Amino acid sequence: MSNWNPGGQPPQGPQPYQPQPPQPYPPQPYAPRPYVPPQPQPPHPGPPVPPPGGPITRLRRRIGPIHTARRVFTPSRPGIVSDPEVARMRRIRTWVGVAAFLWMSYTYKLSTKISDTASDQVDKSWTSALALAATLPVLVGVLYGLAAPEARRDLLRRAGRCFGAIVAMMAAASVFPVIVLSGFFEGEEPLVEGHFTATKGLMLAVLLLVTFWVLPFVVWGVGLAVQHVFRTADIHETVPPLLIMALAWEMALIDVFTGAHEGVPTVVRYVFILGSPLSVTAVGLWELRRLRVRYGLGMRGLLMR
Template sequence: MPHPYVPHPAPPLPGPVARLRRRIGPVHTARRVFRPSRPDLVEDAFIARMQKIRTLVGLAAVVWVSVSYKVGSSLRDVADDRVHQSWINVLVLSVTLPVVVGVLLALTAPSARRDLLRRAAKPFGAIFALIAAVFVFPLTVLTGFVDGRFATNPAMTVATWVIIVLILVWVLPFIAWGIGLALLHVFRTADIHPTMPPLLAMTLVWEMTLIDLFSGAYAGVPGPVRAVFMLGAPLSVTAVGVWELRRLRAHYGISVRGVVVR
């Protein structure tokens, strides 16, 4: 005798606090700002997993080399160096993306340029949002806000502390998640074309390698180890990028040629 079907109870609706956090919380806001959202977005779980593995392996290699050869005097110095490196990556990518979009505009047919600019609006918006959020901190210092310059009466004192707390509990997490998502999704350039993230990731990693080469990065590391370490990141990222491009073409019929509309 078959068992009667018993429907699973529906999950409880989120409370007002959870709904508010999903709407204006820093992490959820960062996800909306820095994740691509085009309607025909290719979501391949295997590609996403490979990108995360590559990122974790690269980070572990950097920490290992830095600690083993005492590039940083402490783990805090290593962490600070990685944060600084991530921010440099964001800045370099912020300069590279407009150049790439400019080249695409020059190669694209005039009738398709407006659509290209429309698709590029969200990546540029993500760049602006991250830089504006980071600029909040020097702005509060330069204006004397954190020193209590505007706390001239009890009401302004309370307002000053409320704003400082909001900066710490909202802006700081937004920046932290934003940098990670911006690098993982390459400033949501999949909104322009699915092949843009791997292409820009390969370009960025070789640009950072040249910067490290000319700035004398990891000067305390022996020559052969330094060469292997400096070439390991760009070669691994390039290998993953080429594999991703091949997977997009083989499984989804998407090629680099589709970026330019003639």
């Protein structure tokens, strides 16, 4: 009996626990389940695949200048090792070199206009591509002499893609001097004047082809050729660092003998000239070590010794 329940009666209302109704079915004895073999799980979804696009998009991917340059100058050997850390280190070294070149051009007034600085950088890239094209046959010849006899045929077969990229680059770049030397656009009135003739139609077609296909292919191809070292990874993963180290020292010698970066103090000039090959050599040696330690790829695998 309490102040809250003066009569001492149990509280009225719903009970906290209600009796359960009887089960309609008596409990059944345990029956083992039939064996079901494990079903194959669906594969893990990969990265989203871009839609195929319309006919114009498919045509651009097939014959467009940039997509064509990627197919021509990017390595595509099955089973090739592509290390993202190595690619990232190369990009860092490249951007550091470009930043140093721009700083030196701005500080010592080597170029008065941004367009002149960009033109100098494009000329340097083109010179690097030409030096690569001249050095690659020498390197392939050395590797051919050092390789085991049973590896030489495969070495030449893989090197054929690299030489094909060189031929494509030289053929595309030769379009410009051929047009100039042949006088194709001379001796005819301007396209916007007079009546439209078959000759003017041909000139317009050539002009559009050179402007919107050949020029983007050459510009994009030069960058890809230097980045992928004329797809020499198709020969072996150790060839690009070897070739790029040789190219860096060749470009340093060219800068020394041609008197590059005139107007810069002597100490700064030689620090800049030697800094590029030294940094490229450091990155190349690190890349060779990483390929050997992480992937088991070394010069013996290239030469089959």
